[in-house]
Amino acid sequence: MTGRAQALLCAVSALAGLALVGAWWGSRPAQEFGPAAAAPPPAAVATSAPTPGPVTGPDPAARPSWTARPATPTVPAARPAPVGLRIPDLGVDAPLVDVGVREDGAFDVPADGDVVGWYRWSAAPGGEGTTVVAGHVDTAAAGPGALYPLAGVAEGARVEVLLADGSTAAYEVVARRSVEKTALPLDEVFRRTGPHELVVVTCGGDFDPVTRSYEDNVVVRAQPVP
Amino acid sequence: MRKVPSTAALVAAPFVALAAPLALAGTAAASTAGTATVSILHGVPDTPVDVYANGDALLTGFTPGTLTDPQELPAGSYDLAVYPAGADPESTEPAISADGVQVPAGANVTVAAHLSAEGTPVLTPFVNDPSDLAPGEAELTVRHTAAAPAVDVRAGGQPVLTGLTNPNEASATVPAGTVSADVVLAGTSDVAIGPADVNLPEGVQTIVYAWGSAEDGNLQLATQTVHGGGSSPSGVPSGEAGLASDGLPGWVAGAGALALVTAGAGLVAIRRTQPADRS
Numbered sequence: 001m002t003g004r005a006q007a008l009l010c011a012v013s014a015l016a017g018l019a020l021v022g023a024w025w026g027s028r029p030a031q032e033f034g035p036a037a038a039a040p041p042p043a044a045v046a047t048s049a050p051t052p053g054p055v056t057g058p059d060p061a062a063r064p065s066w067t068a069r070p071a072t073p074t075v076p077a078a079r080p081a082p083v084g085l086r087i088p089d090l091g092v093d094a095p096l097v098d099v100g101v102r103e104d105g106a107f108d109v110p111a112d113g114d115v116v117g118w119y120r121w122s123a124a125p126g127g128e129g130t131t132v133v134a135g136h137v138d139t140a141a142a143g144p145g146a147l148y149p150l151a152g153v154a155e156g157a158r159v160e161v162l163l164a165d166g167s168t169a170a171y172e173v174v175a176r177r178s179v180e181k182t183a184l185p186l187d188e189v190f191r192r193t194g195p196h197e198l199v200v201v202t203c204g205g206d207f208d209p210v211t212r213s214y215e216d217n218v219v220v221r222a223q224p225v226p
Numbered sequence: 227m228r229k230v231p232s233t234a235a236l237v238a239a240p241f242v243a244l245a246a247p248l249a250l251a252g253t254a255a256a257s258t259a260g261t262a263t264v265s266i267l268h269g270v271p272d273t274p275v276d277v278y279a280n281g282d283a284l285l286t287g288f289t290p291g292t293l294t295d296p297q298e299l300p301a302g303s304y305d306l307a308v309y310p311a312g313a314d315p316e317s318t319e320p321a322i323s324a325d326g327v328q329v330p331a332g333a334n335v336t337v338a339a340h341l342s343a344e345g346t347p348v349l350t351p352f353v354n355d356p357s358d359l360a361p362g363e364a365e366l367t368v369r370h371t372a373a374a375p376a377v378d379v380r381a382g383g384q385p386v387l388t389g390l391t392n393p394n395e396a397s398a399t400v401p402a403g404t405v406s407a408d409v410v411l412a413g414t415s416d417v418a419i420g421p422a423d424v425n426l427p428e429g430v431q432t433i434v435y436a437w438g439s440a441e442d443g444n445l446q447l448a449t450q451t452v453h454g455g456g457s458s459p460s461g462v463p464s465g466e467a468g469l470a471s472d473g474l475p476g477w478v479a480g481a482g483a484l485a486l487v488t489a490g491a492g493l494v495a496i497r498r499t500q501p502a503d504r505s
Contacts, residue, residue: 007493017481071435100362107464136464151470189458202464203464207465
């Protein structure tokens with residue numbers, strides 16, 4: 001073999017090597033960011049040791065002030081339901097439909113990958129606790145779903161939720177995590193109390209071709225912005 | 227429907243100035259470590275009061291129809307006394323008192339100052355124990371704390387809880403939403419309270435107190451919500467094609483590295499052979 005042929009072979013090999021390593025590097029999942037969950041709401045009152053007094057037993061008067069509120073039944077004004085989800089940076093613009101749970105108890109993610117589901121028992125945007133929406137990252141029938149690019153969303157990205165009354169609730173992404181499905185912190189994702197947040201969930205991680213399911217959930221948390 | 231004789235675990239409600247020991251949820255009554263969650267409801271019509279615990283003012287100017295936010299209290303034994311607002315506890319007989327109320331660690335309790343069926347002011351501690359709920363369900367608990375005979379509770383005109391007497395409670399699991407609720411004399415359609423719209427949030431125990439006096443025509447409702455019984459979806463299955471699978475497998479990088487090493491080795495080999503070519 002001539003020196004030129006050898007050199008050519010080396011160059012081809014080097015290029016192929018670079019291409020393979022580069023492809024692998026480029027396809028690595030994006031780095032996660034942000035805290036895993038909002039800080040739990042503080043306990044109503046810090047506890048401390050009872051103050052000694054002339055009477056036996058704990059001294060409840062040592063607690064901070066008790067607040068009493070009228071207990072007359074009130075019905076809070078219904079908040080408008082979310083009807084659309086937009087993440088401009090990712091080109092996501094999908095209709096939202098309200099869904100519950102399937103017979104097996106799992107989130108009834110819409111079968112149509114182009115449609116995203118709002119868990120109807122989570123908060124409507126602006127309400128107490130989390131508003132939870134989820135969509136298929138891909139479907140066997142139609143390929144990539146509306147939330148296909150979600151795993152690449154950047155911190156600070158704007159998320160808009162269109163509401164049934166024509167207004168828009170705006171959010172800013174504060175965290176993106178990949179969580180093993182078996183370890184998804186359900187109480188944090190589906191939180192009924194505490195500060196309001198939007199949680200967007202899809203699938204990601206390794207795909208098991210036998211069970212035709214992904215091993216992870218991609219969980220994006222966004223906080224309301226004016 | 228599930229009916230809980232709330233006072234089964236609680237010794238009889240004490241009457242005026244009667245120092246009856248109360249035991250909440252008997253088994254844990256001896257525990258003094260830790261804390262309990264306590265709310266107080268004022269369900270005696272017309273009279274603002276001051277509430278004393280173990281001789282100290284706990285809550286002053288407490289008005290009828292109000293409920294305190296839940297507070298964490300050290301578990302233990304409490305002597306509770308209720309005086310007309312502004313009265314000097316040294317020189318005044320309490321309107322209601324209950325000594326030795328055991329508040330066990332970990333318990334969630336609402337102490338209600340209310341009228342007995344006969345119209346006497348009493349203190350009744352209720353244990354708040356939300357039931358497990360499936361997604362979409364709400365728990366409705368009704369506590370009869372009014373000077374009134376047995377009642378039925380109806381939602382949307384249909385009886386949900388029947389034959390409830392003071393100072394007992396009954397609960398039912400219902401679909402979440404807003405219902406038009408009313409209270410009728412047991413077995414009749416004579417409306418005693420309501421109808422009133424009551425919001426029953428999903429996954430939450432909503433406790434409705436019927437309070438006041440039938441004789442005085444001031445029967446009304448008060449509500450309290452307790453979280454903890456709700457459930458979430460079991461998971462979020464949201465992909466089925468594998469197109470978004472995590473990156474390329476490791477062997478791709480391995481093959482690339484191997485190709486690079488081969489190229490490097492080839493270059494070294496060429497360098498070594500070059501001097502020979504020149505000679």
